[in-house]
Amino acid sequence: MSNGTKKGYSVPIGPIHPALKEPILFTFTMNGEKVEEVDFAPGKAHRGIEWMGMRRNPVQIVHLTDRICGICGVSHTLAFSRAVEQVAEIEVPERGHYVRTIIAEYERIQSHLLWAGVAAHELGFDTLFFLAWRVREESMDVIELLTGNRVNYGIIQVGGVRRDITEDQFPRIEASLRYYEDLLGKMLELFLHDTTITMRCRNTGLMNRREALELCTVGPTARASGLNLDVRQDSPYAAYGDLDVRAVMPEQYLGEAYGDVYDRIVVRLLEVKQSVEIIRQCLDMMPPGPVQFETKIPKLLATCKKAVGEAVGRVEAPRGEALHYVRMDGHENPQTWKVKASTYSNQMSWLKMLRGEQLADVPIIVASIDPCMSCTDRVTVVRDGHSDVMTKEGLHRLSVEKTRRLMQ
Amino acid sequence: MRLSRAFNRSLWVFHFNSGSCNGCDIEIVAAITPRYDPERFGVRLVGSPKHADVLLVTGPVTHDMRDRLRRVYDQMAEPKLVMCIGTCGQSGGVFYDSYNLDGPVGDVIPVDIYVPGCAPRPEAIIDGVVKAIAKLERLEGEQG
Amino acid sequence: MTTMFGIDMLAVVGGIVAITVFGIVAGLVFLGIDRKVTAHMQARIGPPIRQPFRDFLKLLCKDSSVPENAIPWIFNGAPLLALASSIVILLYLPIGSFLPVFGSYGDLILVMYLLTIPALAMVGGGFASGSPYATVGSQREMVTMISYEFPLAIAIIAIAWRLSVAGIADPFSIGTIAANPVWGVAGPLGIIGFLILLVVLTWVTPAELSRVPCDTPEAETELAGGLLVEYSGRNLALFSLASGVKTVAMASLAVALFLPWNVSSFVALSPVVAYGADFAFYLVKLFAVIFFSVSIIRVGMARFRITHVVSVYWGYLAGLGLIGLLFIVLDTALGAGVIA
Amino acid sequence: MIVPSLLLQHAPALLLAVPMLGAFATPLLGRLGSGIRNAWAVLAMLCTLLIAVVLATEVLATGTIVYAFGAAAPHLSVPLDSGGIPIRIIFTVDAMSAFMALFASIVGFAVLLYSLKSQSRNSGQDGYYALLLLLTVGILGMVCTGDLFNFFVFLEINSLAGAALVAYRVDKGVAVEAGLKYAVLSTLGGLLVLFAIALLYGQYDALNIAMIASRMQFTLLDKVALVMLVVALAMKAGAVPMHFWTPDAYSMAPSAVTAFLVVASQASLYGIFRVVFSLYGLALDCLTVGWVLIILGVLSMFVGVTMAIPQKDVKRLMAYHAVSQTGYMLLGVGVGVAVLGNQDLLTAYGRIAMEGGIFHIINHAMYKGLLFLTAGAIFYRTGTRNLNKLGGLGHSMKWTMVFFMIGALAIAGIPPFNGFASKLMIYESVFLFNPLLSIIAMVVSILTLASFVKVFHSIFMGPKLPEYADVREVPAPMLIGMGILALFVILFGIFPQQVVDLLITPAAAALIDQGGYIASILGGA
Amino acid sequence: MSFLPSIPEILKQVLKKPATNAFPAKYLPPSITGFLTRVGEGKASIHPPIATPPAFRGQIIYDRDTCIGCKICTKVCPAHAIEFIPETKRIRIYVTQCISCSQCNDACPVNALHMSDVFLTANEDRYAESLIVE
Numbered sequence A: 001m002s003n004g005t006k007k008g009y010s011v012p013i014g015p016i017h018p019a020l021k022e023p024i025l026f027t028f029t030m031n032g033e034k035v036e037e038v039d040f041a042p043g044k045a046h047r048g049i050e051w052m053g054m055r056r057n058p059v060q061i062v063h064l065t066d067r068i069c070g071i072c073g074v075s076h077t078l079a080f081s082r083a084v085e086q087v088a089e090i091e092v093p094e095r096g097h098y099v100r101t102i103i104a105e106y107e108r109i110q111s112h113l114l115w116a117g118v119a120a121h122e123l124g125f126d127t128l129f130f131l132a133w134r135v136r137e138e139s140m141d142v143i144e145l146l147t148g149n150r151v152n153y154g155i156i157q158v159g160g161v162r163r164d165i166t167e168d169q170f171p172r173i174e175a176s177l178r179y180y181e182d183l184l185g186k187m188l189e190l191f192l193h194d195t196t197i198t199m200r201c202r203n204t205g206l207m208n209r210r211e212a213l214e215l216c217t218v219g220p221t222a223r224a225s226g227l228n229l230d231v232r233q234d235s236p237y238a239a240y241g242d243l244d245v246r247a248v249m250p251e252q253y254l255g256e257a258y259g260d261v262y263d264r265i266v267v268r269l270l271e272v273k274q275s276v277e278i279i280r281q282c283l284d285m286m287p288p289g290p291v292q293f294e295t296k297i298p299k300l301l302a303t304c305k306k307a308v309g310e311a312v313g314r315v316e317a318p319r320g321e322a323l324h325y326v327r328m329d330g331h332e333n334p335q336t337w338k339v340k341a342s343t344y345s346n347q348m349s350w351l352k353m354l355r356g357e358q359l360a361d362v363p364i365i366v367a368s369i370d371p372c373m374s375c376t377d378r379v380t381v382v383r384d385g386h387s388d389v390m391t392k393e394g395l396h397r398l399s400v401e402k403t404r405r406l407m408q
Numbered sequence B: 001m002r003l004s005r006a007f008n009r010s011l012w013v014f015h016f017n018s019g020s021c022n023g024c025d026i027e028i029v030a031a032i033t034p035r036y037d038p039e040r041f042g043v044r045l046v047g048s049p050k051h052a053d054v055l056l057v058t059g060p061v062t063h064d065m066r067d068r069l070r071r072v073y074d075q076m077a078e079p080k081l082v083m084c085i086g087t088c089g090q091s092g093g094v095f096y097d098s099y100n101l102d103g104p105v106g107d108v109i110p111v112d113i114y115v116p117g118c119a120p121r122p123e124a125i126i127d128g129v130v131k132a133i134a135k136l137e138r139l140e141g142e143q144g
Numbered sequence C: 001m002t003t004m005f006g007i008d009m010l011a012v013v014g015g016i017v018a019i020t021v022f023g024i025v026a027g028l029v030f031l032g033i034d035r036k037v038t039a040h041m042q043a044r045i046g047p048p049i050r051q052p053f054r055d056f057l058k059l060l061c062k063d064s065s066v067p068e069n070a071i072p073w074i075f076n077g078a079p080l081l082a083l084a085s086s087i088v089i090l091l092y093l094p095i096g097s098f099l100p101v102f103g104s105y106g107d108l109i110l111v112m113y114l115l116t117i118p119a120l121a122m123v124g125g126g127f128a129s130g131s132p133y134a135t136v137g138s139q140r141e142m143v144t145m146i147s148y149e150f151p152l153a154i155a156i157i158a159i160a161w162r163l164s165v166a167g168i169a170d171p172f173s174i175g176t177i178a179a180n181p182v183w184g185v186a187g188p189l190g191i192i193g194f195l196i197l198l199v200v201l202t203w204v205t206p207a208e209l210s211r212v213p214c215d216t217p218e219a220e221t222e223l224a225g226g227l228l229v230e231y232s233g234r235n236l237a238l239f240s241l242a243s244g245v246k247t248v249a250m251a252s253l254a255v256a257l258f259l260p261w262n263v264s265s266f267v268a269l270s271p272v273v274a275y276g277a278d279f280a281f282y283l284v285k286l287f288a289v290i291f292f293s294v295s296i297i298r299v300g301m302a303r304f305r306i307t308h309v310v311s312v313y314w315g316y317l318a319g320l321g322l323i324g325l326l327f328i329v330l331d332t333a334l335g336a337g338v339i340a
Numbered sequence D: 001m002i003v004p005s006l007l008l009q010h011a012p013a014l015l016l017a018v019p020m021l022g023a024f025a026t027p028l029l030g031r032l033g034s035g036i037r038n039a040w041a042v043l044a045m046l047c048t049l050l051i052a053v054v055l056a057t058e059v060l061a062t063g064t065i066v067y068a069f070g071a072a073a074p075h076l077s078v079p080l081d082s083g084g085i086p087i088r089i090i091f092t093v094d095a096m097s098a099f100m101a102l103f104a105s106i107v108g109f110a111v112l113l114y115s116l117k118s119q120s121r122n123s124g125q126d127g128y129y130a131l132l133l134l135l136t137v138g139i140l141g142m143v144c145t146g147d148l149f150n151f152f153v154f155l156e157i158n159s160l161a162g163a164a165l166v167a168y169r170v171d172k173g174v175a176v177e178a179g180l181k182y183a184v185l186s187t188l189g190g191l192l193v194l195f196a197i198a199l200l201y202g203q204y205d206a207l208n209i210a211m212i213a214s215r216m217q218f219t220l221l222d223k224v225a226l227v228m229l230v231v232a233l234a235m236k237a238g239a240v241p242m243h244f245w246t247p248d249a250y251s252m253a254p255s256a257v258t259a260f261l262v263v264a265s266q267a268s269l270y271g272i273f274r275v276v277f278s279l280y281g282l283a284l285d286c287l288t289v290g291w292v293l294i295i296l297g298v299l300s301m302f303v304g305v306t307m308a309i310p311q312k313d314v315k316r317l318m319a320y321h322a323v324s325q326t327g328y329m330l331l332g333v334g335v336g337v338a339v340l341g342n343q344d345l346l347t348a349y350g351r352i353a354m355e356g357g358i359f360h361i362i363n364h365a366m367y368k369g370l371l372f373l374t375a376g377a378i379f380y381r382t383g384t385r386n387l388n389k390l391g392g393l394g395h396s397m398k399w400t401m402v403f404f405m406i407g408a409l410a411i412a413g414i415p416p417f418n419g420f421a422s423k424l425m426i427y428e429s430v431f432l433f434n435p436l437l438s439i440i441a442m443v444v445s446i447l448t449l450a451s452f453v454k455v456f457h458s459i460f461m462g463p464k465l466p467e468y469a470d471v472r473e474v475p476a477p478m479l480i481g482m483g484i485l486a487l488f489v490i491l492f493g494i495f496p497q498q499v500v501d502l503l504i505t506p507a508a509a510a511l512i513d514q515g516g517y518i519a520s521i522l523g524g525a
Numbered sequence E: 001m002s003f004l005p006s007i008p009e010i011l012k013q014v015l016k017k018p019a020t021n022a023f024p025a026k027y028l029p030p031s032i033t034g035f036l037t038r039v040g041e042g043k044a045s046i047h048p049p050i051a052t053p054p055a056f057r058g059q060i061i062y063d064r065d066t067c068i069g070c071k072i073c074t075k076v077c078p079a080h081a082i083e084f085i086p087e088t089k090r091i092r093i094y095v096t097q098c099i100s101c102s103q104c105n106d107a108c109p110v111n112a113l114h115m116s117d118v119f120l121t122a123n124e125d126r127y128a129e130s131l132i133v134e
């Protein structure tokens, strides 16, 4: 191919670039259209959320965690609440767990459909982008019905949820589940049987199982590379323990996993189906009772204030494991709060996936881990003279354990 | 600004995320999808600030993004319009006390229309566009 | 060979003005229709059909900035050249039953090469803007051009060859081709061959026009508008006009090559009505061509990677074209009794 | 015409005598100062050009001119005192020769003007101008002579002057090497030619082309001679697979020289055509020879362009393109040869193909000359020919860029430049011979375009580079040199029909009409 | 076109009704101001937006009379949107700061705060009066 550019020139992409819905700066060293080397600099969206959180009480923080990111805010809030609940020894009522699960799965549906649309857009396939986002509106409507807002649902609170799902809402939910069940076959066909998409995605952005493991990837990114891991299955939270949740693997659809962009599409689309099934199970099994441990906010705050200790809350966000570490020391505000979001775990895999690929494929590969920098742009915070050595060790211990388990 | 009727019939927007939580951004994207379809009004999302007439800014303007926001604004050809989408760009919102903010947006570049909400519904954004056009019509009237 | 001498200069000037107006108006209208149809295919209402006119007027009232690293005169000249050359192409093509302005001198290969000029202007403009995105975009445009030129050459040569073998003089003249529809010249095998070539041309069109799946040069997601990234205001407006006119030109070419019939040749009509009817029919044909080779394709598939553009056009489509050519050659041989 | 009849009468002799005189006097005048010398060289070249114009007008008006040196009546080919055999050095200037002479002197003149400035910083300019004029002599001689041995002599002059010019920048080792390569190959080619001539002489006892042609038996030896001539001349013309010397020679020589070497190569191409058409003519197995030429042409086209694309050195790149373009000429003329025996096909497309090929010769000389001159201009200002190092010159060298664009678009066959005109003739004729040939020709064109777009971008586009911050446009004489060629490129592109009617058709007709050629010498065969 | 499954799909779609909700009008009226005047005169109508659900969290509303000035809402507000005015013992809510989380609604002991379904609040002025609730 003819190419007039000098060897080894570099193309900066971002922080504002149509392919990246969020600010991040990539620097590619190119040889013609081929990516030789990649570097990226996140941190453009850093807002100091952890720092702010340590100045607020848990009841306020849940609204902040919602806004770590508007796409999978529920996951963060859930992980944070779980951490606080563990520290403060709060018992969430059964029904609260089910409501949390339903909301979390709706979030997954809308997030995966959102991703599918973005991916189609990156591929220059605007029709599918429009289609995915059009059908996504169904879940947005249900979410709005259940929570009162389309994004930043604000439904999860420490100790449970702020709103119950009432019987009269069930038919609407049921209708949306049927809508997605009817639709899914078509979506799979349109996305996975399209020659142009296959051409663009097969063997693009490859990452094999070993690399996925070594790079500590999580969520659909890891599963598409053949790593069988899913927090919902491995250490169930909310109502997942009662439900039948198996990690979705690409080989379920195709018989084998390549670990490429295509497989990541497969996993996400199949997870939409899985979420529908989970919600249906929840509706069937929902126990009666309250949904919140303590509805009086001042009392709730008082409970938190008494808590001392540390805990980790883990949640399978749509993009993979989100982990919140909270340490309380008898004040209303947490002493330490650390967020490890899924994109943070996944982003190093970019370096592997992008090297040697075509410039044209950069957007879809970048998108294939479903990145969102909002939750990822972070710093380690040292507060009150205590360093967070413990945090790091804790994190490391956990990751080593996880690795061992996976290696077995 | 040289305003004319021709201008507000075809507003091309460029979306700038100055460190938002994504909430507003996905609602902006949702707003261009079939259910809302602002292309009815000639509104189109474009990829280059040079092509854009309207700058949609989301987020509270983090320190890193401040200069870039300025630069993108400067790159846009006159006449141009800025819409600030979301509460946090208007006032900092939930991030009001962050140490890393240079915002809100109105402190960095002149804003023509604010769309409050966290996040605003897609239709609130469309409403913002309509109000922006109304403002243009008014300004044009004052000019002519 | 083209000469402009001996034609009534006044008629030529009038024709040029008329064609310019027609090209621009039709270009924008078809752009509008394309957007409307596309929107409906995507379950949207879409913009009103006159939206491209509004976009154009809007761009005119915007500033045109010249980036710092640009070479201004190329940067500003490119859009003009693109528009002017697109219009020149139309001058060589029959519009309805109106003869081309440059009489019957329109030459297929000349048109084919003229079609590269707007693209070249865009390449030049992209390079001249001095931005890395625009540069990559320009390179891709160039590669795209190489890619589609091969199948296009096959199609054009095959048609001319078949005509001239059938004893028709001046086979490269578009007038000739329009007067002797290929379908009537060829036998059954040849018709298959031409159908194949029609398919090839249908796919060449989006590449010529830089539409999906071949919009890699402007790839919004990777290149932020690619080679047009630095353009604004009047220059961008001219480029959009050029693209509209080029769409009409490309579609007219396809019409002239494969669908040259006129209403008036089937029904007896008074001259004025005949011109009108033919013109209307021509617009319908244009719409059909644009619908199938631009709208549907661009809505129904993903963008190619630039390497795909090369492999698809040089591999599949060129191969297909050669098969078509083979059919046509066989058809001729059969007709001449060489094989049978 | 008011031209004194004496001049008219002796035009063929003067055509060589003037540059020859110019060449020999240049070093002498050089002692008087460079200004005088330069003026002298320009004058000599200008006179040559004028004479060529006069000659061409005359030939086109009255038909083939025959000129026997030293004869009392130079226009009588077979002098009365010779007993029916042409013995003297005889020039046979038919339309083809006149056409070649004309454009060679145009390019020569442009090159000389350009050299005034481009060489002004180099030493040894006396020799340079002398050699340049000598090369002109060689070229003009080759295209005008009607005598095989003479042809060989001029070929050698051409080669030696060329080799010397390639090696002209003696301070550069590579240049010497390239010059040596050129010299060795030329000698080899010369020997082959000489040998072939000997074979023919041995059989027919004559050296005059027309004479031999009229006696041609087409024996085995003739065939051997034919192969040797074609091989040797194709090599000199730089056709694939004997093109390997061109990149070295073309890139090492000063740009002005390279531009002229293109013409020198085309004189060899002319040699092939002359041999095929006039010497052997219908005696040949036309189809085979035609196919040989076509295949050589297609190979040259394709190999040239594919080799060109990855080149990093501007002039090497252009040299490969020269190879590629030579392919078009071979293709066009080859098709003409292939159908030479069939009058119907010849009128249907053979003639046009040939005309296209011949037209391409002149066009190529113009635009390729122009391109080499722009490359020289760039080198003159930046001191490099490496595409990876160049960039951003469009900001400062506007005219050079414009000339480059004109040349590039012309070589790529984009209307309305001259390359398109001749290529169009080729496309629209050879497809009847075989449709694939046209398709290949068109594809090669577009590849050429791609290659030049890339070069254009590398050299002129992009931000201004700091190392070339103070680069300015080249001086006026260089621009004028380029301008002359650019003007022709455009004129020939806009009025191709006129050029074809005026120059090309007669030239092609002259080539095809072997009988006429023989008759012009031997008088009504 | 089994290799391009979208093509039959889009061809079917052309014939179907678009999914677009034509808020506030199908196309841009020639003049917004004119359109709004005509709407005011009842000669034209605004196509309504997609209906909000019952518990939608729109702009906040405040029942000044019910409020007892207990300040609990200021304590739970995550966005610092509520200002307590000591003189009047009442609160002021800045809509431009409020993130509509309705946490204050939950916390208020006397239910003085509610979320309305108003959400079309775009404004040219970030300190507009309509954006302050007292």
Ligand code: SF4
Pocket: A068, A069, A070, A071, A072, A073, A076, A317, A319, A341, A342, A343, A370, A371, A372, A373, A374, A375, A376, B022
């Ligand atoms: S992973 Fe992405 S979507 Fe999820 S919280 Fe983080 S930024 Fe939001």
Ligand code: SF4
Pocket: A045, A046, A047, A048, A049, A050, A051, A068, A339, A374, A375, A376, A377, A378, A379
């Ligand atoms: S998670 Fe990111 S945005 Fe939040 S505080 Fe940490 S660094 Fe800042």
Ligand code: SF4
Pocket: A378, A379, A380
């Ligand atoms: S912990 Fe701090 S220093 Fe380490 S990578 Fe994160 S931001 Fe950088």
Ligand code: SF4
Pocket: A392, A395, A396, A399
């Ligand atoms: S936990 Fe330890 S090993 Fe893992 S990334 Fe952090 S420092 Fe490295």
Ligand code: SF4
Pocket: A213, A214, A215, A216, A396, A399, A400, A403
């Ligand atoms: S130990 Fe930590 S860093 Fe190492 S592989 Fe495991 S998770 Fe990754």
Ligand code: SF4
Pocket: A067, A070, A151, A152, B020, B021, B022, B023, B024, B025, B058, B059, B060, B085, B086, B087, B088, B089, B093, B094, B117, B118, B119, B120, E099
């Ligand atoms: S206004 Fe709210 S939803 Fe929008 S970006 Fe800011 S925090 Fe996110």
Ligand code: SF4
Pocket: E060, E076, E077, E078, E079, E080, E081, E082, E093, E097, E098, E099, E100, E101, E102, E103, E104, E105
């Ligand atoms: S709704 Fe939320 S943000 Fe608004 S005032 Fe109440 S608590 Fe504060």
Ligand code: SF4
Pocket: E066, E067, E068, E069, E070, E071, E072, E073, E074, E091, E107, E108, E109, E110, E111, E112, E113
């Ligand atoms: S919590 Fe309710 S009663 Fe108390 S100050 Fe706020 S609004 Fe008034």
